[in-house]
Amino acid sequence: MSKKDIDWGSLGFGYIKTDKRYVSNYKDGAWDEGILTEDATITMTECAGVLQYSQSVFDGLKAYTTEDGRIVTFRPDLNAERMIDSAKRLEMPPFPKERFLDAVDQVVAANADYVPPYGSGATLYLRPFMFGSNAVIGVKPANEYQFRLFATPVGPYFKGGAKPITIRVSDFDRAAPRGTGHIKAGLNYAMSLHAIVSAHAEGYDENLYPDSATRTYVEETGGANIIFIKGNTLVTPKSSSILPSITRRSLEIVAEKYLGMKVEERPVPIAEIAEFEEMGLCGTAAVISPVGKVVDHGKEICLPAGMEKMGPKTQALYDTLTGIQMGRIEAPEGWIRVIK
Numbered sequence: 524m525s526k527k528d529i530d531w532g533s534l535g536f537g538y539i540k541t542d543k544r545y546v547s548n549y550k551d552g553a554w555d556e557g558i559l560t561e562d563a564t565i566t567m568t569e570c571a572g573v574l575q576y577s578q579s580v581f582d583g584l585k586a587y588t589t590e591d592g593r594i595v596t597f598r599p600d601l602n603a604e605r606m607i608d609s610a611k612r613l614e615m616p617p618f619p620k621e622r623f624l625d626a627v628d629q630v631v632a633a634n635a636d637y638v639p640p641y642g643s644g645a646t647l648y649l650r651p652f653m654f655g656s657n658a659v660i661g662v663k664p665a666n667e668y669q670f671r672l673f674a675t676p677v678g679p680y681f682k683g684g685a686k687p688i689t690i691r692v693s694d695f696d697r698a699a700p701r702g703t704g705h706i707k708a709g710l711n712y713a714m715s716l717h718a719i720v721s722a723h724a725e726g727y728d729e730n731l732y733p734d735s736a737t738r739t740y741v742e743e744t745g746g747a748n749i750i751f752i753k754g755n756t757l758v759t760p761k762s763s764s765i766l767p768s769i770t771r772r773s774l775e776i777v778a779e780k781y782l783g784m785k786v787e788e789r790p791v792p793i794a795e796i797a798e799f800e801e802m803g804l805c806g807t808a809a810v811i812s813p814v815g816k817v818v819d820h821g822k823e824i825c826l827p828a829g830m831e832k833m834g835p836k837t838q839a840l841y842d843t844l845t846g847i848q849m850g851r852i853e854a855p856e857g858w859i860r861v862i863k
């Protein structure tokens with residue numbers, strides 16, 4: 524086996540079909556044993572729960588090649604747990620944690636030739652998802668489901684990689700209080716599509732969603748949590764309607780334990796953005812993308828770190844997190860799962 528002939532350095536965040544994916548079906552109250560398959564297509568009834576009422580959840584994680592040539596995943600147990608929470612909220616049968624971890628291991632090992640080499644700037648993105656697959660016409664949960672997990676090699680989520688981006692405060696809402704913002708339901712992303720298309724058309728890279736109830740606090744973006752730096756403190760917005768980002772939770776530990784920073788998780792008023800020195804988006808796909816400017820209905824808030832490069836604290840967080848993921852820096856116990 525040898526690595527695929529892919530120009531790893533020029534990959535964007537897109538889909539490339541890889542050799543094998545994992546599939547398990549749920550029927551009569553139980554998940555089957557699951558298989559790896561080369562078949563990347565899905566055939567189902569026109570009336571499937573996912574097609575009619577969007578009963579689908581997903582998650583996202585990456586496999587990395589470390590400095591010493593191993594292939595590893597980063598905290599996949601937390602993705603498994605989050606996907607269980609997502610499934611429960613949409614009345615779907617959770618896919619068991621140990622089964623999830625085994626599926627990740629199998630898919631990465633079967634597609635090892637697609638795991639980008641160390642230092643290439645690319646990684647193997649893993650997309651577990653599940654959906655209601657039997658016919659449902661009255662509004663109710665399906666009783667048959669499919670869990671799938673595929674892999675695709677990816678580069679940076681935002682064009683330009685680590686260049687600071689410009690985001691706008693959105694007039695559209697992402698997540699209602701007591702809604703589904705805290706889980707990874709496909710429906711959250713469907714309803715963000717109009718907002719992202721119009722943001723791009725107006726020259727912005729992403730939307731900052733304020734809290735839907737008062738529109739005065741920072742929540743998150745369409746695909747990442749938000750971090751702020753003030754002095755030696757990492758500040759992250761606290762809200763019950765944002766996704767509990769695994770990257771953000773990891774950065775809080777990195778900041779405190781590796782970089783000696785203070786960490787505050789608290790409601791952050793939009794009016795406070797102008798008081799921060801650095802700002803970034805964090806997530807599996809985004810890693811950490813620095814934000815240089817926030818536009819709030821015509822008012823420009825320019826972060827002192829500027830539009831040229833990441834600020835120093837963001838850079839230290841980025842270097843330490845990616846150093847842990849790529850095996851250059853010792854990881855906290857249990858963060859790295861070695862596949863081969």
Ligand code: PLP
Pocket residue numbers: 583743744745746747748766767768769770771805806807808
């Ligand atoms: N917020 C949203 C809405 C997301 O889609 C994601 C991506 O998974 C994140 C935050 C970041 O979460 P994580 O760091 O677990 O990838």
Ligand code: COI
Pocket residue numbers: 582583584745746747806807808809
């Ligand atoms: C991820 O970071 O894994 C995500 O799912 C974000 C997605 C919107 C690409």
